[in-house]
Structures are given as C-alpha cells and as structure tokens.
Amino acid sequence: MTLLQVRGVTKRFEGLVAVDSVDLDVGEGDILGVIGPNGAGKTTLFNCLSGLEVPTGGEIRFRGHALSGRPDRFTRAGVARTFQNIRLFPHMTVFENVLVGRHCRTHVGLASAIGRGPRFRREERESEARAEELLDFVGLQREGGVVARNLSYGDQRRLEIARALASEPGLLLLDEPRAGMNAQETRATADLVRRIRDRGVAVAVIEHDMRFIFGLCDRVAVLVQGRKLVEGTPTEVQADPRVIEAYLGTPTG
Amino acid sequence: MRQFVQQLVNGTVLGATYGLIALGYTMVYGIIQLINFAHGEIFMVGAFGGLTVYRYWLPESLAGNVWVALPAVLIVAIAVSVGTAVLMERLAYRPLRNAPRLAPLITAIGVSIFLQEAVRLFYPGGKRQQPFPQLISSGTFDVAGVTVAWVSVFVVVVAVALMVALQVFVKKTKTGKAMRATSQDPESAKLMGIDINRVIVVTFVLGAALAAVAGVMQGMRFAQIDFRIGFLSGLKAFTAAVLGGIGNITGAVLGGFLLGIVEALATQYVPQGSSWKDVWAFIVLIAVLVVRPGGLLGERVATRA
Numbered sequence: 001m002t003l004l005q006v007r008g009v010t011k012r013f014e015g016l017v018a019v020d021s022v023d024l025d026v027g028e029g030d031i032l033g034v035i036g037p038n039g040a041g042k043t044t045l046f047n048c049l050s051g052l053e054v055p056t057g058g059e060i061r062f063r064g065h066a067l068s069g070r071p072d073r074f075t076r077a078g079v080a081r082t083f084q085n086i087r088l089f090p091h092m093t094v095f096e097n098v099l100v101g102r103h104c105r106t107h108v109g110l111a112s113a114i115g116r117g118p119r120f121r122r123e124e125r126e127s128e129a130r131a132e133e134l135l136d137f138v139g140l141q142r143e144g145g146v147v148a149r150n151l152s153y154g155d156q157r158r159l160e161i162a163r164a165l166a167s168e169p170g171l172l173l174l175d176e177p178r179a180g181m182n183a184q185e186t187r188a189t190a191d192l193v194r195r196i197r198d199r200g201v202a203v204a205v206i207e208h209d210m211r212f213i214f215g216l217c218d219r220v221a222v223l224v225q226g227r228k229l230v231e232g233t234p235t236e237v238q239a240d241p242r243v244i245e246a247y248l249g250t251p252t253g
Numbered sequence: 254m255r256q257f258v259q260q261l262v263n264g265t266v267l268g269a270t271y272g273l274i275a276l277g278y279t280m281v282y283g284i285i286q287l288i289n290f291a292h293g294e295i296f297m298v299g300a301f302g303g304l305t306v307y308r309y310w311l312p313e314s315l316a317g318n319v320w321v322a323l324p325a326v327l328i329v330a331i332a333v334s335v336g337t338a339v340l341m342e343r344l345a346y347r348p349l350r351n352a353p354r355l356a357p358l359i360t361a362i363g364v365s366i367f368l369q370e371a372v373r374l375f376y377p378g379g380k381r382q383q384p385f386p387q388l389i390s391s392g393t394f395d396v397a398g399v400t401v402a403w404v405s406v407f408v409v410v411v412a413v414a415l416m417v418a419l420q421v422f423v424k425k426t427k428t429g430k431a432m433r434a435t436s437q438d439p440e441s442a443k444l445m446g447i448d449i450n451r452v453i454v455v456t457f458v459l460g461a462a463l464a465a466v467a468g469v470m471q472g473m474r475f476a477q478i479d480f481r482i483g484f485l486s487g488l489k490a491f492t493a494a495v496l497g498g499i500g501n502i503t504g505a506v507l508g509g510f511l512l513g514i515v516e517a518l519a520t521q522y523v524p525q526g527s528s529w530k531d532v533w534a535f536i537v538l539i540a541v542l543v544v545r546p547g548g549l550l551g552e553r554v555a556t557r558a
Contacts, residue, residue, distance in 0.1 A: 050444060051444075052443075052444070072445075072446040074444075075444055080444075081444065088438070089433065089441065089442075091433070091437055092437065096430060100445050101445055103427065103430075103431060104445065104446025104447075105446075167445065
C-alpha cells in the first residue's frame with residue numbers, strides 16, 4: 001500500500017529550479033534510496049517532504065491525505081527526519097532529546113502538568129518508557145544522562161534517529177545517515193535501518209555511498225539537476241546507462 | 254565589618270530585583286535572539302498596574318489588609334505587564350520575525366519610548382512621581398547589628414522562590430523543555446511538533462510576570478514610582494543578564510545578585526561612591542565585555558550570525 005505519494009513536486013528558488021516536478025511513491029515497509037550528484041536537489045526534496053520548505057508546485061499525500069503547512073503538521077501526520085549535518089539539542093541530555101521528540105504525541109496541557117494530575121503522570125510514564133525503549137533500540141541505553149554534544153559522532157547520529165522515531169512516524173527520512181562513518185559503523189547503520197523497517201516504519205534515505213544504498217534499498221531513485229532520472233531496483237539502476245552518464249559525464253570528441 | 258555585612262544585605266535586596274528583570278531579557282534573547290529593550294517598561298507598567306488597583310479599585314476598608322492588598326496589587330501588576338508584553342510581541346515583534354536583526358532591535362527601542370510616553374501622558378498625574386503604598390510593615394529588625402527591613406525580606410524570599418520555580422518549570426515541564434529545545438535549534442524544534450509561536454508567547458509572558466513582581470517590589474522599597482523607572486532598572490538588569498551570560502537563566506540570577514552587591518559595596522567604600530551609584534553597573538558591563546564577552550556562564554559566543 002502506498003504511504004507517501006509525491007506528484008509533480010517542484011521547488012523554485014529565484015532563478016533556480018532545485019526540484020523539478022518529481023513523482024515518487026513510498027510504500028509501507030519500503031526502503032527507498034535517493035541518490036544523485038551534489039546539488040541534484042535531494043535535500044531540498046526532503047525539506048519539502050518534511051514541511052521545512054514549501055514546494056512551489058505539486059502535491060504531497062501521506063496515507064491518502066494532502067500534506068501542507070507548518071512542519072509540525074508533517075510530524076503529526078507521521079513523517080520524521082534526520083539531518084545531513086546532525087541537528088540535536090546540544091545542551092540537553094540524550095534522554096531529554098528523545099522526550100522532546102515525543103512532543104507532538106503528548107497532549108496534556110500546562111494546567112494539568114502543574115497540578116500533576118493522574119493523566120499527566122500516566123502520560124509522562126509512557127513517554128519515559130518509550131524513550132528508554134528507543135534508546136535501547138539504537139544502542140544508547142547507557143548514555144541517557146549524557147549531554148548530547150558530548151556524544152561521539154556516530155552516537156549523535158543514532159540519537160537523532162531515536163529522536164525522530166519518538167514521534168511515532170510511518171515514514172522516516174534519513175539525510176546521509178552514514179556520512180563520516182567508518183566501514184564498521186556503516187554496516188551497523190544499514191542494520192539499524194533494516195530493523196527500523198521491521199518495526200513497520202518505511203524509510204527513505206539519501207546517501208552518496210553506493211555500496212550502502214544498493215545493499216540496503218528495495219528501490220532507488222536517481223535525481224539529477226532536480227529531475228528524477230531513473231527509478232528502479234538497485235540492479236536496474238546500476239545497469240542504466242543514463243545513470244552512469246549523469247555521474248561520469250559523456251565521453252566527448 | 255558590620256558595615257560590610259550591611260552592604261551585602263542591601264546589595265542582595267537590590268540584586269534580587271535586578272535578577273528578576275534580567276530573567277526576562279535573557280529568556281527572550283535565548284529564544285529569538287532579541288535584546289528586548291522595552292522590557293524595562295514592562296517592569297514599569299507592572300508597577301503602575303499595581304498602583305492603580307490600590308489607588309482606585311480597592312475599597313478603603315481592605316486597602317490596609319496586607320493579605321488582600323498585596324495579592325491584589327501583585328495579580329493586577331502581573332496582568333498589566335503580561336497583557337502589554339503579549340500585545341507588544343504580537344504587534345511589534347512578530348511581524349518582524351524574519352527581518353534583519355537590527356529591525357526588531359530598533360523597534361524595541363521604539364516600543365520602550367512609546368510605553369514611557371503613554372504612561373507620562375495618559376496616567377493621571379503621570380508626569381510626576383507617584384507615591385506607592387508600602388503594603389507591608391515599613392518596620393525593620395536587627396540581626397547582630399545589621400538592620401533589615403521587612404520589605405527586604407519579602408523581596409528576597411519572593412524573588413528566590415520565583416527563580417527556583419522558573420528553573421523547575423524550564424527543566425521539568427513539557428513547555429519548559431520545548432523552550433529549551435527552541436533556543437538550541439528552532440528548526441529541529443519545529444520538526445518535533447513544537448509550536449514556535451506559542452513558545453515565544455510563553456517566554457514573553459513568563460518574563461513579563463517576573464518583571465511585574467519586580468516592579469511592585471521596587472515601588473514598595475522606594476515608596477514612589479514614575480514613568481522613567483523602567484529605563485535605569487532595565488538597563489542595569491540587562492547588564493546583569495550580560496554579566497551572567499545572556500541566554501543563560503542561572504546566569505541572569507547570578508548576574509543580578511552580583512551586580513546588586515557590587516553596586517552596594519562600591520557606593521559604600523569608594524569615596525563619594527553614592528553620587529556615582531548608577532555608574533558601577535556600567536563599569537562592570539564594560540569590564541565583562543572586555544574580559545569575558547560571553548559572560549560568566551555564557552559559552553555560546555557567535556554561534557549564530
């Protein structure tokens with residue numbers, strides 16, 4: 001079943017078309033790879049899909065409903081993301097970072113929080129239990145009390161994923177999740193992405209590491225200069241002469 | 254020695270007020286990187302709100318009853334300050350949210366002048382000093398030769414209680430966590446489903462409420478207020494916030510008390526110190542900016558353009 005349906009999404013900055021009428025589908029349980037040369041518009045596409053940027057044209061439907069407006073609506077609907085350059089709350093603890101990720105799933109208002117009524121305490125316990133479970137899931141169970149900026153680089157990436165999962169998304173957008181990682185960490189990340197899919201969360205991932213993408217994804221979309229050039233299985237994409245041309249250029253002369 | 258302790262006590266009382274006002278500067282700066290120069294006037298209109306309820310609304314029979322008069326004065330003062338701050342944010346600052354940083358700064362100065370002039374022109378007798386009720390006993394008591402006024406005890410106890418409450422709020426509650434998240438990375442905060450506009454309004458409301466309490470305290474201690482009290486107190490509280498490290502809540506409290514104590518001691522021990530009493534704060538400000546531009550507890554210097 002289709003989870004995310006992107007139709008003709010376009011993002012124009014003054015004089016530059018960063019994303020040019022892109023169509024894309026992500027189904028439940030999919031791992032979709034998005035690749036393309038630098039400046040192909042991959043991150044801009046993710047920004048549109050997470051509500052950080054308003055597309056100039058086109059439509060984004062999630063679980064059948066059109067998505068638009070402020071980013072918190074996208075989060076509430078079930079789209080979560082991480083950033084290419086990690087964007088944690090650096091002065092908060094690991095545990096607090098995940099709790100803030102649950103912000104859109106807790107409802108108790110200020111009044112009952114001050115009164116600390118039974119609903120508030122139940123919700124708080126639930127949130128804390130979920131946060132602990134997620135830290136466990138990404139392997140940070142022992143780091144809960146550490147201030148986020150003191151984590152190692154790889155752990156910061158994993159925390160960002162845990163924080164994104166805290167909003168209980170149906171689709172997780174990962175922007176270069178293995179950037180700066182060594183081979184071993186990269187394998188662990190691929191494994192983590194598969195386990196996320198096994199939890200019932202579809203994943204769309206931007207990466208430059210071809211081995212990572214082709215080993216992990218069910219389908220791969222190639223963006224070149226804002227346009228979707230090819231989409232298919234890893235085998236199809238790897239064999240497509242247009243992809244090779246886009247990356248290496250055409251031999252001239 | 255006795256004199257020294259006496260000045261420490263005086264400085265602590267002075268610093269409690271600075272600290273309360275400084276919190277408003279530091280919180281707003283932490284969230285939207287705006288030096289809200291109109292914050293001193295929020296403090297001033299709070300004092301006038303408190304004066305108004307005492308002078309015009311409280312029946313004579315109740316005005317002498319501290320358990321009625323004091324809460325009434327505080328509540329109305331808070332309501333007036335909070336109302337003014339919310340309107341100011343909505344009408345003056347929000348439309349400039351994405352404007353270059355200089356625009357809201359200049360606007361803040363404009364709002365400051367606007368509020369001063371509004372009180373001067375439209376408050377009955379606003380051009381002159383207004384007597385402010387004492388509300389609680391004007392008496393004093395002695396501890397080991399040091400004289401302490403009951404008002405001073407009230408000021409320090411209430412200020413410290415509010416400072417602790419604010420810390421708990423920011424650390425423990427969902428809204429408090431949302432505030433911290435917004436100050437550390439607004440874009441991620443939005444993605445977490447945090448309504449930034451609401452967080453900003455809450456920030457202004459908290460700052461204004463603390464300033465209103467400080468305004469009433471100031472009125473009670475000096476027994477008079479006028480439309481200009483926000484200027485100097487605001488400037489000194491801003492200095493306290495910078496001294497502690499602007500954006501840092503603990504820093505604002507620390508800066509407030511330090512500044513109050515420096516001012517009290519300098520006034521006592523420097524020859525002719527008392528005629529220079531409004532100068533010390535700014536000497537401290539300049540010294541801090543030269544030696545430690547981030548403030549005592551500040552660390553994030555120039556992390557944002």
